[in-house]
Amino acid sequence: MAFEGLTERLQKTFNNLRRKGKVTEADLRDTMREIRLALLEADVNFQVVKKFVKTVRDQAVGTDILDGLNPAQQIVKLVNDELVKTMGSTDAPLNKSDKIPTIIMMAGLQGAGKTTTTGKLALKLKNEQHARPLLVAADVYRPAAVDQLVQVGERIDVPVYQEGTDANPVDIVRRGLAQAAENKNDYVFIDTAGRLQIDEKLMQELSDIKSLAHPDEILLVVDAMTGQNAVNTAEGFNNQLDITGVVLTKLDGDTRGGAALSIRAVTGKPIKFVGQGEKMEDLDVFHPDRMASRILGMGDMLTLIEKTQRDFDQKQAEEMNQKIRENTFDFNDFVDQLNQVQNMGPMEDIMKMIPGMANNPALQNVNMDPKDMEHMKAVVYSMTPQEREDPDILNPSRRRRIAAGAGRPVVEVNRMIKQFNQMKKMMNQVSKGNFNGLDGMLGKGVSGRLSKMAMNSMVRRNKKNKKKRMKKNKKK
Template sequence: MFENLSERLGKTLKNLSGKGRLTEDNIKDTLREVRMALLEADVALPVVRDFIGQVKERAVGTEVSKSLNPGQVFIKIVQSELESVMGQVNESLNLAAQPPAVVLMAGLQGAGKTTSVGKLAALLKQREKKKVLVVSVDVYRPAAIKQLETLAKEVDVEFFPSSEDQKPIDIANAAIDFARKHFFDVLLVDTAGRLHVDGEMMGEIQALHKAINPIETLFVVDAMTGQDAANTAKAFNDSLPLTGVILTKADGDARGGAALSVRHITGKPIKFIGMGEKLDALEAFHPERIASRILGMGDVLTLIEEVERKVDKDKAQKLAQKVQKGKGFDLQDFKEQLEQMRNMGGMMSMMDKMPGMGNMTAQIKEKANDKSFVQMESIINSMTPGERTRPDVIKGGRKRRIAAGSGTQIQDVNRLLKQFTQMQKMMKKMSGGGMKKMMSNMKGMMPPGGPGGMGGMPPSR
């Protein structure tokens, strides 16, 4: 996400290094470049105009403190204004209502609305410990009703049945009555989508909204439509009292125009952002973390939260004890580490959140791509349990068999064994008190200012 914008801004902001003071002259070219970067990222023109005006007003004449150079001062201003455009802080769902708290989901067809209902149900159940009921009032597409039923089973929440011969308001009222009688905390209502905004659709959803009076009305929009996403959200907001936006398919959007335009144009916060196809790939939208990610400073807090949620703590504890007892680190352990990484969205998703990774060369990014991890897992799967425990027995004949079984070449098997050996050496160092040394080395790698400083770990909120 934001690769193009991040790369362009990174190059642009370097041009200010070495200046003793920020003046209108020496930031003129930089501002022009920032403006072009935002327009290329498909950020809406009014948003770009206001953003550049605010940055210029704050930057011109700013004295540079002794510990910072002008580039860093300017980056701080840009970061602050990026946060401001996107809404400063995350605005969570308001579920403070007499149960069930009704959440109405609106959006165009193809934006990922029904999938987002499933993802939000999973998030509320797993992280908020809520008892969730889902219902579809999309009587025009029986497939949408069936899709929601399937998703409900996958995330283990209850589905309220409906059919195309019913009226949307009748379905919604019956679901509310059922949720009330069976003590559900939240009811998520999936509505019909259209290919474009039309009067009939708006009239129908306005009537539904009036009938059920939801505490939250969320607009689901595809990030890959850029500033069109913000314009569509505005059209809905003019007809419905939206309380927030869910931005979907953000992992496929290298530009970021939607994320930077929606709040400014609609006045409504982005509450969640969809970062993948998996049903746990819905994140709370934190403007300060996204701004940090855009500027190549990573998003350490989200990374820590993902580790907390997705890493199997029992397996991690067993591996730590095994290594500490000197029993060694084998290929089965290596495979489990690869699986844990995949559970967290893959290597590129993790690297995207780590400080300084925005400046990686294309060559390094290519080497770190997730295809190579899939290949590595495939190679290990082609080994016998004995070979995984004692990799030193893997010689010529065995390598040929493993390569043939995994559909790879012998050099791929050799590469994996070399990477495993390096990982094994690192694990040995960690078992002998090397962990503390490694942590202190990592602290030394942090940029000036440490945690909360430019590029360090952002302060918790």
């Protein structure tokens, strides 16, 4: 996950600071040095780091924070505020034309995920604004680029205007815009060509398309995993095209996150969206304040709540609440909830959005395997319809049969049934108004409990693996 190394190092630095009680100028110098090293290791632009550290240090000294109450806490706040400012202060909405269509030109180098991002953004507008977008295939050079955009269009049920690979891209765009005007499409996405690097021919073609289409948005798609190269790419495209915004892709990958912290400061152009997953729904608005909170390990509850509202079916949630009130929640409902939790994305990413979880020792170095939930489902699928609907009949012999059918140990089946019963009890209390803690932030109680079940299972497995490794090392 992006920022993992940066988050860990910053948390360690701030924890050392908090333990001191009174903070001296020497402590502040050491803290600023650690922050500078952490940012540089995260591949943040050197000039951005230099300005960042100087600003925080000057504010800490200039406002007499060291002599006040909770100086460590106030320094953390200064760092948070400067992170937000560096990334753009507020989220930047899409530019929208006064008359239809709004034209969005997508640009970027090969491999950044431009075509997929084009489809993700079109789907987002379609779902959230009931938009009627048209995709225009103007990349006639990359092998199978047109076919890829057509496939993306089919996946999201959005029309694609294409003329194959023999036509001139500028002519394709001209005729695509004519079709959009005829069909009253309110958004047109122009998927332009990319190269392995910025060159004169590419830029001339993009400039010609810009002159013809007069796009309301020129969004540059950059791969966050390329670090400083992403910043250099953004600067190069901006100098040539005067882009209006950036979309960062693969922010969920093994990336140090420096691009997200550098692009706005270097180009002056906002990051508008971030891609964090392979599904077509995995595109989020970029919120600088939320990203800063995640970098500092303070969670991101607003994004988590929005994600829950988006990924959980409202009608199904109401039906589930009714079953909870009537105490008729069974294993069929349990599997439905597991599926919905899985749709929200990797469990470790969900957990880190909860305040306090990002630096929870129980989660350190925990590999949250998606197979854990599949094992739970395998246990349920090994039950008879009657057993799923009436868990009270699950006696020891039935449990042994279920374990054999699922290929899981009996102890695991027993544990899951016990946790299921505890969850039913918890949900019953919630329905009566006894509601405390974080349970319920994910899917009105059900998925929050499921998340805890999954996490406990994963932590247990990791502890077991750790013991095995220790035994192996002792033998060696």
